[in-house]
Amino acid sequence: MIPASGLRLLAGFCLLGAIGAVVAGAFALQAGRHLGADYSALAGDIVRAQEDTAELRLELDGLIDHAHHAWHMDRITSLVERIPERIRTIRVGLARSEINAADYAPMLAELTQAEGLYRRLASTLDTLAPSVGDDVRQLNRLGHELEGSLAWTYSRLLQEVHQAAADQQRLMTWLSLAVILLVLLVAAALMLALVRIHRQWLSLRQLSVTDELTQLANRRQLWEVAQRYLELNQRDGGELSLLLIDLDHFKRINDRYGHPAGDAVLQAVAAEFTRVARESDLVARLGGEEFAVLMPNTGTEGGRRLGERLREATADLPLPGEAREHRLTISLGLATTLAGREALAQLYSRADRCLYRAKQNGRNRLEINAQP
Known part of the structure; x- marks a missing residue:
């Protein structure tokens, strides 16, 4: 369209x-x-x-x-x-x-x-x-x-x-x-000039909402899209789930193999997350080794299944370059809201607490905070 x-x-x-x-x-x-x-x-x-x-x-x-x-x-x-x-x-x-x-x-x-x-x-x-x-x-x-x-x-x-x-x-x-x-x-x-200006605007717009390294959505785009879904859910009563993901011990890869190798790992992980996620899901990089997946019209069980698939796929993912001998795991926190009952900041905070709990409980696991 x-x-x-x-x-x-x-x-x-x-x-x-x-x-x-x-x-x-x-x-x-x-x-x-x-x-x-x-x-x-x-x-x-x-x-x-x-x-x-x-x-x-x-x-x-x-x-x-x-x-x-x-x-x-x-x-x-x-x-x-x-x-x-x-x-x-x-x-x-x-x-x-x-x-x-x-x-x-x-x-x-x-x-x-x-x-x-x-x-x-x-x-x-x-x-x-x-x-x-x-x-x-x-x-x-x-x-x-x-x-x-x-x-x-x-x-x-x-x-x-x-x-x-x-x-x-x-x-x-x-x-x-x-x-x-x-x-x-x-x-x-004039039309050509307008087309070029429009393309430049689209390019700048894309840069403003895209993570440069992984080409995933960035925090800004995640926030904008999530806000729209919450407004829609207030009208149609739908569910919205948010997964927050952290790469376990990623600092070790940077320290041992260098930042270029770490960047290559981030790109490989981003590609794997995109492959596993559904077309309707929005995969984003929040910064560093932190990622998120926004799942519209998805309840707690659907979010849990996707989180487990992401966790298993990451554990089986062969890493590129010098980090190929390393095996990577992820910790995940899941929160779900119904009918836009809470603000985005509250949904994010609950998912973040779950992520913290997953890391405290040994990493390589998914913790869930169901609907409030």
């Missing part, structure tokens, strides 16, 4: 990845909308100018037959008067856009020429006498010339805008991918 700390770390990774994806997606969406709106507005201005130009052509085509109609001339005048404003709006839009000025410079030059034609056409409209055929024909010629120039220019400009919009969209796509990749890289780097 994944530990709670690992689940919290995994949840943090998922949250971080989700936030990064949302931020990158929002950036891409908003940037795309902004750029799309800019080019859409410019394209809309050009299209409206094209529509005016197309309508001007239609009105000019009917000019000869309807020159004497005031409303017809008013319509042509209105369309012509829109031309400078349309051109100005398009110039401003082009200047604000990201389109390379060199790409639309020829169209701007054409618009400048069209503005000259517009002034001539406007002057002709001001002095036009509809009854004079030459004036009407001159107006028609100038109007068609202006319309043709504007139609070509607007068409080319619209192509440039569409091309620029497509190029910008491709660029935006790549930028969005780059932002997403950057967010993922940052998230991955």
Whole structure:
């Protein structure tokens, strides 16, 4: 099973990845909308100018037959008067856009020429006498010339805008991918850092609750686990047994063979205790030659049987290195509590008194203090 700390770390990774994806997606969406709106507005201005130009052509085509109609001339005048404003709006839009000025410079030059034609056409409209055929024909010629120039220019400009919009969209796509990749890289780097920090924390935590020599649980871990079991027993009424173990005359091994040999013996004994104990039991080294076995959901009889197995296994254990000629025995003290009726310190004290009694009574034996 994944530990709670690992689940919290995994949840943090998922949250971080989700936030990064949302931020990158929002950036891409908003940037795309902004750029799309800019080019859409410019394209809309050009299209409206094209529509005016197309309508001007239609009105000019009917000019000869309807020159004497005031409303017809008013319509042509209105369309012509829109031309400078349309051109100005398009110039401003082009200047604000990201389109390379060199790409639309020829169209701007054409618009400048069209503005000259517009002034001539406007002057002709001001002095036009509809009854004079030459004036009407001159107006028609100038109007068609202006319309043709504007139609070509607007068409080319619209192509440039569409091309620029497509190029910008491709660029935006790549930028969005780059932002997403950057967010993922940052998230991955942060996750890696968090994993390393978490591993270091686990390593430090393991060191703080593990005996360095034997790799068994230390006194601190034994105390923490025992306290949890006592709290559980208060709710479910279970039993908890504690064995305290002391290696008989271990000082003789250190004095005769040296501390390195003594350390090797401690490691061998720790391995043997772990082998004999059950998976549910916690084997700990309390310090020096003192060990303990915490047995959850185990009464006095179960604790006694395990204690005897440990005593017999230790007596039969071949010792490593220079101490192989030596035979080792252990003394044990057992105490059991029911339903968390006493504090851990009391349980430990009773087991310790039993251990002392075992040593006083000749060692290599198990003494028991049943439930209080």
